Amino acid sequence: MTTRILNVELGSRSYPIRIGSGLLSDPANFQALRGRRALLLTDTNLAGHHLNRVLETLRMEPSQALVLEPGESHKSWDQAGRVLDWMLQAGLGRDAALVALGGGVIGDLAGFCAAVYQRGIDFVQIPTTLLAQVDSSVGGKTAVNHPRGKNLIGAFHQPIAVIADTRTLATLPPRELRAGMAEVLKYGLLADTVLFGWLERNLDRIMALDPQFISETVERCCAIKARIVGLDERESVSGGPRALLNLGHTFGHAIETYSGYGEWLHGEAVATGMCMAAELSHRMGWIKAAELERATRLIGSIGLPTLPPAGMQPADFHRIMGLDKKVKDGKLRLVLLRSLGEAVLSADFDATALEATLEKFCVAGTGGAGPAQAIAIPAG
């Protein structure tokens, strides 16, 4: 297996993404940390699978790793405070680095702590979930959650390197792998019809983690993300290209907030959110019925939920989405699809079409039982 290397071009903040199978065993992939003091943040899920190997490769002591409880509910202001206490207790200097070994929760939390520790120290992302490898580890968005919403507190802080070892995906629970596929599909829907078609044709091999296909998947997605991040590093408030990466996320965040963190996986909520965005795009007269059908079918084929949780009402969406970071001048903006492979950020969507979309999904969702229901849909 070759190591695929992409570069995120951000001037003095540029950094490499290394993608391949077995990268965590080779010190050559960790040049960014050579000769530097480092601490590592991970969770108990990872500690059983990959922590020892990484410590060995990096020649670190177990005392240099902090192992947290897993889960979105631990990505909090208070938890960040505890991590910072630990870093200070260890006497970490401004020239040291923090390593994040884990999924999006660990990466976001570690990145945020690195961003604010002594006004910013270097950090390295070792994403171990599909979602983190194709999305959250790249681009410098770091955050913690707040009871009022996800990722409402955070910072833009770019890692100095991302090391995506696709072998770590073999230890993922199937539900997490499916959730990660939601973000993979997202890239096809918003930016790349060729990728979308390739995913339709090769879904089985990708889901089976065929080394070549899964590495190619991660690389194609990271290439799109790296390009967009390079154009709009800090997601300009006026609606630059980076906002398009939030396709399905406004509806999705509402679902996550409504359900309480941890009930729905992020990717599951985004999957349903993309179905809703596609529906609204179709009602706006932008994507065709056949394209809506293709998108919804592929999401369902993976075994991802396509409906919001039982009991969630249109009013719940309105209430929660009012706090979304994409609100400008009090007006909600949504990422929609002009066509398959072309997303737009729009504040001019038809309010009636939005209502109809919310009504349709909420009525249909009432009969369901959350993400578990959709997982029962047979794959392929």
Next chain:
Amino acid sequence: MTTRILNVELGSRSYPIRIGSGLLSDPANFQALRGRRALLLTDTNLAGHHLNRVLETLRMEPSQALVLEPGESHKSWDQAGRVLDWMLQAGLGRDAALVALGGGVIGDLAGFCAAVYQRGIDFVQIPTTLLAQVDSSVGGKTAVNHPRGKNLIGAFHQPIAVIADTRTLATLPPRELRAGMAEVLKYGLLADTVLFGWLERNLDRIMALDPQFISETVERCCAIKARIVGLDERESVSGGPRALLNLGHTFGHAIETYSGYGEWLHGEAVATGMCMAAELSHRMGWIKAAELERATRLIGSIGLPTLPPAGMQPADFHRIMGLDKKVKDGKLRLVLLRSLGEAVLSADFDATALEATLEKFCVAGTGGAGPAQAIAIPAG
């Protein structure tokens, strides 16, 4: 009175500093906030003196202001969490702004909250102490304290405007005005012998807040700070010019930490720290005895302390300074004076000279009673 306008040149993050008497009454000074939603952070000290005027000029409701207890002990992680809760409760969007009305504590805390609120929103500094006007409001350093040390958690986040109304200084307690003068002297010592001589000659008029002299003081200091920040926005770890602004601060932070926040004012601790840095610089053979004498005399003339608190030992300095942000590869670096008006960041200072300096000051300090003792030195 004319309004003096300086510009901090930082590319897309450039911003103006407006300096003058009575600026807070004129909406023209708040162009940066025109037509935008804003919230304001201040403390109970300011609420009595300037809050109503600012709210009126900005046409803001009292409910848009959060009034905190004053003091360094409130510049904490937990307090930042409460401010962020308040901002979220108010439903502040990413395009809104936060206004800091107060001294360094309010400016640092508000700046940090603005830096991490939804990954960064705009903020405006209205510094109301001399220290904040000449130093902390300019340059984008934001932070909260940690029991292990000052400003250990924070972010670089530039304001979009700084509005320094010198009329606010009339309501300062004399002790705070003196503390602010420590930072003023600092600029003379580290970068500008002409400024140093001007301060020696005009100290009485400046301390009496003669409008022209106090505005010129703020302008001269901000000009030096703006130039250095423009050269080295994020205080490069390798020791760029910005580190020189910390003259006296490493010793000073140790005094503040040892005493517990709030006992010594920041400027008081920096004043003693500058005496110690000057002493060490002299023992290194860099500044002459006459220059050391001039520096110490001017600090004493203002009524600032020139000795550490009673009971503080050399070992206390060593222990606390080990955690300083300027430590690189485990080696302490100090800002020292090559000559009057020329500071250098040095890791190569003579360890024996440092010991002798600490011994001299700690023995002398043992007989004293903290900052109050030095304030008894007659001014002029």
